Amino acid sequence: MNDRQPALEKRNRLIAKIMLQYDMVSDFAVLPVVSLDEFFDGNWDEWSFANRRAGYDIPPLQECYQILAEIRDRPDVQDVLIAIYESPDADEPLEEEIWPFSDTVYVLAAFTEDEFVQMTKRLVPDDAYLGTWSCRTGIKPPLAPELRPGHHVFVLWWD
Numbered sequence: 001m002n003d004r005q006p007a008l009e010k011r012n013r014l015i016a017k018i019m020l021q022y023d024m025v026s027d028f029a030v031l032p033v034v035s036l037d038e039f040f041d042g043n044w045d046e047w048s049f050a051n052r053r054a055g056y057d058i059p060p061l062q063e064c065y066q067i068l069a070e071i072r073d074r075p076d077v078q079d080v081l082i083a084i085y086e087s088p089d090a091d092e093p094l095e096e097e098i099w100p101f102s103d104t105v106y107v108l109a110a111f112t113e114d115e116f117v118q119m120t121k122r123l124v125p126d127d128a129y130l131g132t133w134s135c136r137t138g139i140k141p142p143l144a145p146e147l148r149p150g151h152h153v154f155v156l157w158w159d
Helices: 005-024 036-040 061-072 113-119
Strands: 033-035 077-083 104-109 127-130 152-157
Touching (some): 036 077
Antiparallel strands (some): 033 077, 077 104, 104 152
């Protein structure tokens, strides 16, 4: 077994969860979501998160995880979910170096939009706003939880 095998197995389980969500909805504009830990645990691909900005003005991958985990651990936050924009084929050897890709994060929380924008500045998003599930459809991803009373969907997005 090579050194990357445990991470590759995590990646392949993540891809299976992503594909399951595509099977659960008929609208491909509804992006699958995964937990913060599922996306970052074992992730070696710096270009998998906000890839047009990776290596330039956003923090390194693990620092992004730490910032998002700090937000997730606040008492006024229900969850932080990573929306998957694109995923490699788990069975394609030529795609083994690629982790699923995200340019969008959903934060389910009970705070103001101004508070949200301030707390996410270190991530240098192109946009941070009070929004909804999938800006194109408004449809909740199949594995996303129901919002708790007083909580809203906040969106981080990188071009």
